[in-house]
Amino acid sequence: MTYDRLSNDLLIDPTTKHTTDPFPRQEQEPPGLTERMSPLPDHGEQSYRGNRRLEGRRALITGGDSGIGRAVAIAFAREGARVAIAFLPSEQEDADETAEWISDAGSDPLLLSGDLRDESHCKELVARTHQAFGGLDLLVLNAAHQRERGGISTIPTDDFETVMRVNLFAPVFLARAAVPLMDAGSSIITTTSIQGFDPSSDLVDYAMTKAALVAFTKALAEELGPRGIRVNAVAPGPIWTPLIPSTGWPDKLPEFGHNTPLGRAGQPAELAGAYVYLASDEASYVSGAILPVTGGRGL
Template identity: 45%
Template sequence: MTTDPRTRFPEPPFAAQSQDFPGLSARMKPEPDSGEQSYKGSGKLAGKIALITGGDSGIGRAVAIAYAREGADVAISYLEEESEDARYTERFVREAGRECLLLPGDIATVAQSHAIVAQTVERFGRLDVLVNNAAFQATRASLDEISEEEWDRTFQVNINAMFYVTKAAAKHLKPGSSIVNTSSVNSKHPMPSLLAYSATKAAIANFTVGLSQMLAEKGIRVNAVLPGPVWTPFIVTGMGEDSVVSFGEQSAMSRPGQPAELAPAYVHLAADESSYTTGALYPVHGGMAIF
């Protein structure tokens, strides 16, 4: 039996709502669907060890749940303020019969970026999949509204930390390992109101393609997913309430994606079956025209 993708998940208008960054999933209306009840694994990542930054909520949570149900043990990093979300994600990883290592802290610092890799390897003995997913965004109407501190913070979290974590992880990755980065459709279709965020997402796309060529000789694959509008805590912390109400209606599906709909792309890119896929920018955006 098939399901109409246009009506499978909630459509706008949504309730006007806002939260302070980083936001919590449980306070969103409706709550994001991360595949808690729907994702079914088939052993595609059996025996692998995965580290997911920003793995507490949103896309990161959906990836953690999917990876666990595909047979991987999972480590997730997140901000201290997101501990409630992290514990919720941990519950579903453990219910899948897999181990879950919680790694609170701000990876915008070099020390914490290196620490999450070291703690993962110490706990599990190795690292097979790195998912660079943590991010920060803020919506601003004009250049004058973007402070130097906010600009620096966006780059520190979105691209600098990705470099720090990846460099530390690469020392432990063996042939057959995989890195999956979260870029965005904004890398191809930048939004003026997300100037700093869009610039970092373009940098991530470029970083992905360049790094894939650098690491190919070591048998390590590097790819990126380019999400479109996805219903995550980012939306209610980084956008005005009017934008939240209509969020996602610009896509061809006339609704935002749910994190659960992104997870299969991350599974596909990490799986051994995708051994010839590297340097790919994998769009999951509900039909937005970006190329």
């Protein structure tokens, strides 16, 4: 038996799937808004096709208004999940747009505004999602804060505390509230980063938190495995999200992502499939894993 090779027009070159052009110099105040970005990110609005792999699941996604979180929210909804997104009040505009895409997929979105630095708010997010959906099966701990640092001696204490509380405290608060409500077959997915393995000195505190999330993911997977709850992480490389122009490095944006073997930054849409896989029954024997989506940069 012989097989014909795939026609070249069926293959997509990953080096040119998305733009390799330099990003324009630009800057926003944190947390950044999508509509102010140039070019606009691709969250899979026109490209992601669902196959109902998450039919009936109930998901809470932090930072679900924009960037990777929006891509995951769209994908989960198109896979049949009910989706709640958590976001800051200043991100309402982005959250409303994400909600439209969730609705377009045939799912009623739950929008939860507030500050993840507040422990009581984290508990409320879980409680409100559980109440609205009648349960909680998927917890995506995705929200993060980062700022460029000029050196260890210049890190402002208040912003350092924000990085720690959003990136580390909130995942613990959320998981602590959610785990008692989750049944066997549920899944927790954290968003770590290549920074957790190959840290940049100008993101020292952010990188610290992402390395800690790797340990958190592996330790929680060991604890919850006997209960049938899987815990995994996605480790993105350079991805074009509002976090980037709001980091404080406008002069670095023209080269952003060009240090990867694929030669470009990734788009949020290119991570959605990783989260769907880890959330689905296709990954039933996957727990404690760190899935890199880095454009070829090694962990």
